[in-house]
Amino acid sequence: MTMAPKREDYDVVVIGAGPAGLAAAATSAEAGLSTLLLDENIGPGGQVFRAISSTPVTERSQLGADYWVGADLVQSLRASNAEVIHRATVWSLDRNLDIAVSIGGASAFVKAKRVILATGALERPFPIPGWTLPGVMTAGAAQTMLKSSALVPDGRTVIAGQGPLLWLLAAQILRLGGRIDRILDTTERGNYFAALPHAFAFLTSPYFAKGLSMMREVKAKVQVVSGVTELAASGDGQLASVSYVAGGKRETIPVDLLLLHQGVVPNVNLAMSAGVEHRWDDLQLCWSPVLDASGNSSVAGIAIAGDGAGIGGANAAVVRGRIAARAAVEALALATAAKLPAMATLRVDLARAERGRVFLDTLFRPAPQFRIPSGDTIVCRCEEVTAKDVLDSVAIGATGPNQLKAYRRTGMGPCQGRLCGLTVTELMAQARGKTPQAIGYYRLRAPVKPITLAELAAVPKGEADVKAVVRG
Amino acid sequence: MSHNVDAIVVGGGIHGCSTALHLCLAGLKPVLIEKGYAGRHASGVNAGGVRQLARHIPEIPLSIRSMAIWERISDLLDDDCSFESFGQVLVAENEGELAVCRARVAELNALGFTHEELIDAAELRRLVPAVAETCPGGVVSRRDGAANPAQTTTAFRRKAEQLGTTVREGVAASNIRYSDGLWHVDVGTESFAAPVLVNAAGAWAGRIAAALGEPVPVETVAPMLMITSRVPHFIDPVVILRGRKLSFKQFKNGTVLIGGGHLATPDQDRNETVLDWKSLATSARTVFELFPVMRDATIMRAWAGIEARMKDDIPVFGPSARHKGLYHQFGFSLHGFQLGPGAGAVMAELIVNGGTQTRIGDLGIDRFHPSTRSKKRTS
Numbered sequence: 074m075t076m077a078p079k080r081e082d083y084d085v086v087v088i089g090a091g092p093a094g095l096a097a098a099a100t101s102a103e104a105g106l107s108t109l110l111l112d113e114n115i116g117p118g119g120q121v122f123r124a125i126s127s128t129p130v131t132e133r134s135q136l137g138a139d140y141w142v143g144a145d146l147v148q149s150l151r152a153s154n155a156e157v158i159h160r161a162t163v164w165s166l167d168r169n170l171d172i173a174v175s176i177g178g179a180s181a182f183v184k185a186k187r188v189i190l191a192t193g194a195l196e197r198p199f200p201i202p203g204w205t206l207p208g209v210m211t212a213g214a215a216q217t218m219l220k221s222s223a224l225v226p227d228g229r230t231v232i233a234g235q236g237p238l239l240w241l242l243a244a245q246i247l248r249l250g251g252r253i254d255r256i257l258d259t260t261e262r263g264n265y266f267a268a269l270p271h272a273f274a275f276l277t278s279p280y281f282a283k284g285l286s287m288m289r290e291v292k293a294k295v296q297v298v299s300g301v302t303e304l305a306a307s308g309d310g311q312l313a314s315v316s317y318v319a320g321g322k323r324e325t326i327p328v329d330l331l332l333l334h335q336g337v338v339p340n341v342n343l344a345m346s347a348g349v350e351h352r353w354d355d356l357q358l359c360w361s362p363v364l365d366a367s368g369n370s371s372v373a374g375i376a377i378a379g380d381g382a383g384i385g386g387a388n389a390a391v392v393r394g395r396i397a398a399r400a401a402v403e404a405l406a407l408a409t410a411a412k413l414p415a416m417a418t419l420r421v422d423l424a425r426a427e428r429g430r431v432f433l434d435t436l437f438r439p440a441p442q443f444r445i446p447s448g449d450t451i452v453c454r455c456e457e458v459t460a461k462d463v464l465d466s467v468a469i470g471a472t473g474p475n476q477l478k479a480y481r482r483t484g485m486g487p488c489q490g491r492l493c494g495l496t497v498t499e500l501m502a503q504a505r506g507k508t509p510q511a512i513g514y515y516r517l518r519a520p521v522k523p524i525t526l527a528e529l530a531a532v533p534k535g536e537a538d539v540k541a542v543v544r545g
Numbered sequence: 546m547s548h549n550v551d552a553i554v555v556g557g558g559i560h561g562c563s564t565a566l567h568l569c570l571a572g573l574k575p576v577l578i579e580k581g582y583a584g585r586h587a588s589g590v591n592a593g594g595v596r597q598l599a600r601h602i603p604e605i606p607l608s609i610r611s612m613a614i615w616e617r618i619s620d621l622l623d624d625d626c627s628f629e630s631f632g633q634v635l636v637a638e639n640e641g642e643l644a645v646c647r648a649r650v651a652e653l654n655a656l657g658f659t660h661e662e663l664i665d666a667a668e669l670r671r672l673v674p675a676v677a678e679t680c681p682g683g684v685v686s687r688r689d690g691a692a693n694p695a696q697t698t699t700a701f702r703r704k705a706e707q708l709g710t711t712v713r714e715g716v717a718a719s720n721i722r723y724s725d726g727l728w729h730v731d732v733g734t735e736s737f738a739a740p741v742l743v744n745a746a747g748a749w750a751g752r753i754a755a756a757l758g759e760p761v762p763v764e765t766v767a768p769m770l771m772i773t774s775r776v777p778h779f780i781d782p783v784v785i786l787r788g789r790k791l792s793f794k795q796f797k798n799g800t801v802l803i804g805g806g807h808l809a810t811p812d813q814d815r816n817e818t819v820l821d822w823k824s825l826a827t828s829a830r831t832v833f834e835l836f837p838v839m840r841d842a843t844i845m846r847a848w849a850g851i852e853a854r855m856k857d858d859i860p861v862f863g864p865s866a867r868h869k870g871l872y873h874q875f876g877f878s879l880h881g882f883q884l885g886p887g888a889g890a891v892m893a894e895l896i897v898n899g900g901t902q903t904r905i906g907d908l909g910i911d912r913f914h915p916s917t918r919s920k921k922r923t924s
Contacts, residue, residue, distance in 0.1 A: 167819045479695030523843035529829035
């Protein structure tokens with residue numbers, strides 16, 4: 074059944090039903106604003122709480138207590154008057170706050186007074202030799218299968234990379250009876266020292282105890298190789314082995330599945346295509362939107378909450394969602410804002426939720442050799458462009474990612490730069506001796522997700538067309 | 546710091562780059578000033594049509610001059626610009642439209658132009674097998690084709706620089722003034738002086754002309770384009786419709802570019818455009834009707850370039866009517882890409898020789914200032 078939006082205009086449209094979006098939509102609707110929540114997935118939860126209403130995993134301890142927090146958020150949303158549409162792909166948003174959304178193969182246009190983007194994070198590209206081989210996938214993709222279908226690897230499996238999600242996934246796979254042969258930890262040794270000054274905040278954060286016990290749980294069952302400085306996948310048309318260097322020693326092991334993960338970065342495509350100003354974040358090594366304390370972006374009426382506003386994790390995302398929604402309520406219906414928790418209270422909650430983040434960002438800052446590839450390693454999967462191709466184009470005059478399109482079509486394929494954008498920026502910055510901020514990023518264009526020509530042809534005619542017909 | 550050069554070209558579109566390159570070929574050392582980067586706007590993001598077909602008569606001589614350069618573009622630029630020549634076809638969707646085509650071709654023939662050729666339904670079907678069966682014919686210009694606009698503009702810029710052009714990108718030209726027989730232009734902390742100034746600033750050129758006392762009726766527009774995913778090869782020539790707003794081109798890699806002149810809302814000061822999806826949906830419907838093979842293709846991306854359109858739809862090209870050493874090259878009104886190579890060559894002739902064999906008389910800025918027409922230029 075196709076469920077089109079009930080109205081053409083809303084006070085608030087929230088895009089994405091992860092922690093930030095769920096909290097924002099519930100808050101906005103509770104305050105009486107007409108609220109529409111559009112989400113691409115089949116049910117609420119986003120990535121962190123994926124399949125929260127439908128997961129076949131019933132033993133709560135297997136996915137962990139943090140996962141089930143999502144159920145309460147969904148509960149409050151359902152208790153509110155927010156209109157919620159799933160399988161709804163927003164493919165265009167502009168500075169007039171006009172939104173185009175595809176639902177069940179049909180597109181509709183809605184207009185908002187305020188838009189709260191809660192489009193979350195993407196996994197950072199991990200462009201090592203062989204990363205495009207079948208048999209290599211991201212940890213996030215593996216976790217999606219685990220949460221929605223309780224599917225875990227049963228062949229020879231290696232997980233490589235770093236970051237909290239890597240350990241969480243490993244623990245979840247093991248609890249569900251899956252197989253992991255080895256974990257290759259790529260955390261740079263120097264990062265431990267760099268992170269030390271921030272350790273106190275981390276020790277007193279909720280991440281600490283949970284993170285530590287999860288790592289202990291995994292290390293008790295799986296061989297963990299730390300200090301990995303080189304990593305390559307190889308095979309003839311299919312992954313066959315993983316080769317790595319740790320402590321100066323190279324080892325090659327046969328594998329069926331390699332899961333890669335080196336952290337997440339804001340999913341910026343929709344915000345950038347709407348014209349929201351972003352800046353390079355030198356700690357998190359990604360583009361983050363320029364926002365005020367309430368999450369308002371450079372485009373009037375567009376706020377951003379959750380990991381799309383800069384990686385902060387699920388707890389921070391929930392609070393950021395409430396802050397952005399409260400700001401929308403203050404702007405549109407000040408009188409009803411009194412019902413909601415005070416902004417000052419929310420900001421204290423946010424500071425608490427963000428505690429320890431700098432430590433994690435510093436510790437898990439990926440090493441250059443895993444972000445900036447060389448030689449024949451593929452950078453752009455869609456157009457099969459290698460690192461060498463990019464450098465050759467720089468040598469004959471390509472100055473930034475947009476100019477590179479003219480030489481190599483990078484970023485012009487179906488992924489719209491999601492899988493290559495950061496790599497291209499950092500690679501070109503290094504080659505040209507400039508900062509990533511100076512090099513810039515692809516100018517992103519709608520449709521942010523492809524739609525079929527037939528679907529576009531079927532949208533309701535514009536006023537001009539209708540008038541032309543009436544006039545005959 | 547002030548640099549003396551032979552000419553100052555403002556605007557790094559295909560026109561400014563081509564003029565700079567041809568000035569170098571004539572032995573001059575120009576500076577090219579571009580506020581963004583070469584090809585940032587219309588020149589880099591247009592449909593890439595290399596078209597003599599369906600042009601306004603006053604610009605046909607320039608278009609023909611340009612076509613000869615396009616056909617040897619690699620010789621000029623050491624880059625093929627992905628130029629390919631499968632012709633361009635204007636499709637008549639009914640007998641009424643075909644009659645208009647017939648009259649047009651007759652008019653051109655009477656003027657001595659033979660590049661447009663009337664075709665019947667059978668020839669149309671041979672050239673464009675995928676077109677709807679009901680179309681009775683059209684017009685073909687067989688030497689026409691298409692090129693990659695960003696690649697082309699970039700190649701012109703690169704070659705111009707190799708031949709001696711000083712390129713300044715990322716800072717706008719400002720404080721344009723004339724004193725002591727020279728044009729002076731500031732670029733950030735630098736300043737350039739030259740006896741010649743070429744205003745090739747595209748959508749921003751009208752402001753420059755007006756500031757120099759030559760206002761013209763020009764508006765800023767942003768024609769939209771969209772490109773599809775790869776579909777099996779089904780069409781070679783560029784196709785445009787006589788009646789409805791549509792142009793259509795399949796590239797070697799299978800992607801299909803859909804254009805036709807529906808407009809986005811430009812924001813010139815932000816260098817941005819806001820797309821009008823309801824108009825793009827109209828284009829999608831036209832393609833859906835005419836090319837059933839396209840129905841399952843996906844739209845990958847849509848965009849719009851910011852450009853200048855003159856009230857009379859033909860460019861402003863030639864010397865200023867008021868100032869010595871000032872030349873205008875803008876207002877190409879959504880059809881300037883093909884003209885770029887030829888216009889640069891002709892502009893260099895005007896600057897270096899004081900005249901050209903190519904007929905461009907109807908394109909001068911004096912057409913908007915009748916009072917200046919026969920008067921001697923001042924200053």
